Amino acid sequence: MNKYPAAGKKTKSIKTNAILNSVRTVLNLLFPLITFTYVSRILSVGELGKYNFSSSIISYFLLLAALGIDKYAVREGAKYRDDRKKISQFSSEIFTINISSTLISYGCLFLYLIFSQKAQNYATCIIIFSIQIIFTTVGTEWLYVIYEEYKYITVRSIIFKIISIMLLFTFVKRPGDYLNYTAVTVFATVGSNVLNFIHARKLCNIHLKIHFEWMKRLVPILIIFASNVAIQIYVTSDITMLGYLKNDYTVGIYGVSTKIYNAILPVLAAALTVTIPRFSLYAGMKMKKEYDSLMLKVANSLFVIIFPSVIGLIMLSKNIVLIIGGSKYEASQTSLIILSIAIFFSIFSTLFNQCVLIPYRREKYSLFSSVFSACENIGLNFFMIPLLAERGAAITTVLAEFTMASMNFYNIRDIIGDIFINKITIRNILTILVGCTSIIVICVMSSAFISNIIIQTLVAIAGSFFVYTGSLFLLKNPIVNMMLDQIKNRLKKD
Numbered sequence: 001m002n003k004y005p006a007a008g009k010k011t012k013s014i015k016t017n018a019i020l021n022s023v024r025t026v027l028n029l030l031f032p033l034i035t036f037t038y039v040s041r042i043l044s045v046g047e048l049g050k051y052n053f054s055s056s057i058i059s060y061f062l063l064l065a066a067l068g069i070d071k072y073a074v075r076e077g078a079k080y081r082d083d084r085k086k087i088s089q090f091s092s093e094i095f096t097i098n099i100s101s102t103l104i105s106y107g108c109l110f111l112y113l114i115f116s117q118k119a120q121n122y123a124t125c126i127i128i129f130s131i132q133i134i135f136t137t138v139g140t141e142w143l144y145v146i147y148e149e150y151k152y153i154t155v156r157s158i159i160f161k162i163i164s165i166m167l168l169f170t171f172v173k174r175p176g177d178y179l180n181y182t183a184v185t186v187f188a189t190v191g192s193n194v195l196n197f198i199h200a201r202k203l204c205n206i207h208l209k210i211h212f213e214w215m216k217r218l219v220p221i222l223i224i225f226a227s228n229v230a231i232q233i234y235v236t237s238d239i240t241m242l243g244y245l246k247n248d249y250t251v252g253i254y255g256v257s258t259k260i261y262n263a264i265l266p267v268l269a270a271a272l273t274v275t276i277p278r279f280s281l282y283a284g285m286k287m288k289k290e291y292d293s294l295m296l297k298v299a300n301s302l303f304v305i306i307f308p309s310v311i312g313l314i315m316l317s318k319n320i321v322l323i324i325g326g327s328k329y330e331a332s333q334t335s336l337i338i339l340s341i342a343i344f345f346s347i348f349s350t351l352f353n354q355c356v357l358i359p360y361r362r363e364k365y366s367l368f369s370s371v372f373s374a375c376e377n378i379g380l381n382f383f384m385i386p387l388l389a390e391r392g393a394a395i396t397t398v399l400a401e402f403t404m405a406s407m408n409f410y411n412i413r414d415i416i417g418d419i420f421i422n423k424i425t426i427r428n429i430l431t432i433l434v435g436c437t438s439i440i441v442i443c444v445m446s447s448a449f450i451s452n453i454i455i456q457t458l459v460a461i462a463g464s465f466f467v468y469t470g471s472l473f474l475l476k477n478p479i480v481n482m483m484l485d486q487i488k489n490r491l492k493k494d
Contacts, residue, residue, distance in 0.1 A: 005273065008471070015130075020055060022286070026155060027154075027158060027161060031161045031164075031165075031188065031341075031382070032259060032262075032263055033259075033260075033263055033324060034165065035164075035168055035184075035185075035188075035323045035487075036168070036259055036324060036325070037255075037323070037325075038168065038172070039168070039172055039181050039473050040324065040325040040326055040328075041326050041331060041490070042172055042173065042174065042175065042177065042178075042258070043172075043175060043177065043178050043181065044252075045248075045249050045252035045253065045328060045329065046203070046247075046248040046249055046252060047175065047176070047248075047252075048178065048251075048255055048256075048257065049243070049248030049249055049250070049251035049252035050122055050125055050248055050251075051125065051178050051182060051255075052251050052252065052254075052255035052258075053122060053240070053242075053248070053251050054125035054126045054129055054182070054238060054242035055123045055129060055239075056236045056239040056240045056243070057112075057119065057126055057127035057129075057240065058109075058121070058126055058130055058132065058133075059232065059236050060232065060236070061105045061106075061108060061109045061112075061130065061133060062105075062132060062136065063107065063225075063228060063229060063232045064101065064105040065098070065101050065102040065104075065105035065106075065133045065137060066098075066136065066137075066228075067097070067098075067101050067221050067222065067224075067225040067228075068100050068221045068222065068223065068224025068225040068226075068228055068293060069097065069101070069142065070141065070142045070223055070228075071142070072094075072146075072217075072220055072221045072224055072226050073094050073142035073146065074142055074145050074146055076090070077090055077094070077142070077143070077146040079090070081146050081147055084204055084205075086270070087141055087203070087204045088204040088206070089147075089209075090210040091114040091140070091143060091200075091204050091206050092205075092206055092208070093141070093212045093217055093263075094103070095137075095140065095207075095208055096209050096210065096212075097205050097214070097218065097221065098137045099137060099208065100438070102133055102134060102137045104450075105133055106130070106133065106134075109126075109133075109438075113126065113127075113382070113419050115220075120242075125178070125179060125305075126181050127262075128182045128183055128186060128242070129182060129186060130190055131186050131190070131459040132186055132190050135186075135190035135191075135193045135194070135433065136190055136193065138193055138194065138196070138207065139190060139192075139193025139194075139196040139197065139341070140196055140197065140200055141193075141196065143196075143200055143203055143204070143206075144196070144203075147203055149203075149314055150222060156195065156196075156453045157192070157226060159192070160187070160188060160189055160191050160192045162409065163187075163191075164184050164185075164187055164188035164191070167184045167187065167389065168184045168231060171183075171184065172184065172249050179462070184200045209249070221388040223363070223367070225364070226367055226371075227366060227367045227370050229374075230370035230371040230373070230374040231365070231370050231374070232491065233377070233378065234264060234318065237374070237377055237378050237381060237395060238254065238377075238381065238385075238393035238394075238396065239251055239254065239255065239401060240257065241378070241381045241382075241385055241393070242254055242385060242389070242390065242393055245381075245382075245385045245386055246385060246386075246390075247387055250389050250390055252329075253324060253329060253331050253332050253335070253367075253390050254332070254335055254393055255393065256296055256321060256325045256329045256332040256336075256389035257321070257332045257335040257339055257390070258335075258339065259324075260320060260321070260324065260336055261336065261339040261340070261342070261343070264309070264313065264343065264345055265346060267311055268305060268306060268343065268347060269346075269350055272298070272302075272347070272354065272355065273348060275292060275349035277463055279291065279294065279295070279354075279355040279356070279359050281368070282359075283360050284358035292416070292418075292419060295355070295356075295380075295416050296417050296422075296424065296425070297479075297482070298355070298421050298436050299351065299420065299425070300424065300425055300428045300478070300479050301479055302347060302348070302351065303425075303428055303429055303432055303479075304432060304472070304477070304479050304480075305431045306344050306347055307341065307344075307429075307433070308432070308436055308439055308464065308468050309343065310340050310341065310343055310344055311436045311439050311440065312439055312443070312460075312464055313336070313343070313460070314337050315316040315341045315439065315440060315443035315460070316335045316443060316457055316460060317336045317337045317340065317459070318330070318333045319453050319456065319457045319460075320457070321333050321336060322453055323453065323454060323457065324446035332390075332445065334390075334391050334394075334395070335390045335391050335394040336394075338391065338394035338395055338397075339394050339397060339398070341398050341401075342394075342397050342398045342401045343356035345398070345402045345404070345405040346401045346404075346405075347403050348409075349401060349404045349405035351407055352405065352409055352412055353366050353408055354406035356408075356412040356415055357408060357412060359416060362411060362412070365407075365408070365411040366408065369403070369404050369408050369411070370404065372403065372407065373400045373401075373403045373404040373407070374400070376396075376399065376400055376401070376403055377397065377400035379398060380395075380396040380399060380400075380475040381393060381396050384396050396409065404437055419452055424478050426478060427477075427478055428479055429480050431471070431475040431476075431477040432472070432477070434470045434471060435450040435467075435471035435472050435475070436468070436476060437471075438464070438467040438468055438471050439464040439467070439468055441467075442460055442463040442464045442467055443460045445465065446459045447460075466489060
């Protein structure tokens with residue numbers, strides 16, 4: 001038996017991987033904010049509208065090429081990673097399916113560009129974005145997740161994003177350079193995937209393989225794909241429909257608020273990533289007591305983080321838009337305020353889905369709620385976008401996220417319902433709400449007494465953090481008390 005030595009003999013540290021994953025998440029937050037802050041002052045609103053519309057279109061073809069391969073490959077491939085022969089066979093089958101779906105995706109894209117008159121106006125930008133499709137497939141990112149190669153992924157990501165920023169400052173200098181911006185974005189996203197494919201030889205031997213049980217792999221992949229499609233539709237349909245029902249300017253305005261929203265959301269949800277395997281373990285081993293204890297801590301910790309983040313984002317929405325996009329994007333403030341509310345529902349929907357529904361094998365409920373929310377979002381967009389433009393698109397996103405979270409919770413109420421209706425959770429929420437009022441006061445005061453917008457924002461953030469945490473401490477918030485007890489116990493052990 002030929003084993004991959006690092007996988008078989010040395011188990012990756014969960015703490016180290018969590019730190020590396022956090023670094024990568026923060027990097028993925030900073031990169032789009034840094035680049036967008038620069039290009040929003042170089043390119044026109046209409047040009048960024050073309051960029052955002054083209055990106056939303058290609059996301060559907062990326063989804064078609066990816067199918068549900070990444071989640072399936074990680075779930076099934078982990079059991080083969082200590083056997084080079086078996087992981088090579090498995091990876092070759094997955095890679096062959098991925099290549100096939102990629103060719104189908106390019107074929108569909110070709111037909112779309114031919115028959116869609118709207119798309120022909122954006123053909124060059126869409127074609128540049130389409131490079132992501134083949135490079136994502138060749139990158140076999142799922143293989144590195146199977147082997148928990150977070151160090152390689154993180155270092156590689158940092159290097160290529162630094163190079164991309166240098167390219168951005170070199171090739172995006174004047175209005176009209178939005179195609180150059182598109183190319184730099186593609187390079188930052190998938191440029192390193194060529195190295196992935198070469199480096200993959202150290203892990204296993206990947207090649208095209210025609211003769212294997214296709215249906216054995218395809219059926220579960222397509223089930224995951226169906227859920228991914230529904231989620232992708234209600235995540236990206238806003239911008240796509242704005243492009244069709246309104247104009248490039250409206251897409252550009254909405255693009256700023258969604259850029260900020262999509263950058264902040266994964267950072268706030270990052271804590272969930274490292275808890276998902278533990279929830280799956282407890283559910284699979286029927287360790288209900290341990291599962292409930294962990295869910296109580298995670299859910300209440302999310303309340304502590306999300307409530308002040310949403311309030312702070314609403315209060316500082318104008319400042320953030322002006323700092324990142326400039327005065328010509330000031331109209332984005334309203335849609336950003338609306339989208340801020342969606343953060344709460346989105347994160348808890350993810351908690352209910354990834355940490356309850358899937359571990360307890362209730363994926364069909366997740367699929368149903370995803371499809372229903374997607375249909376709701378699209379249907380409402382036809383009414384709200386013509387009426388309220390980008391504000392209407394933001395409202396439909398909030399409603400779709402609320403529906404998804406509500407339906408997911410309804411389908412797991414028998415598992416974790418008691419956790420959300422107990423003394424600890426109620427006391428936690430009450431103290432948080434009191435603490436959030438201090439955030440509002442600090443933001444209003446900083447706005448009244450400080451004229452410089454950057455200093456005003458920094459003071460508001462720092463002041464809100466200290467006053468909010470101080471309030472929770474004085475009010476003896478149960479989560480803060482739990483953290484303090486853990487710190488005391490560690491100090492005693494040392």
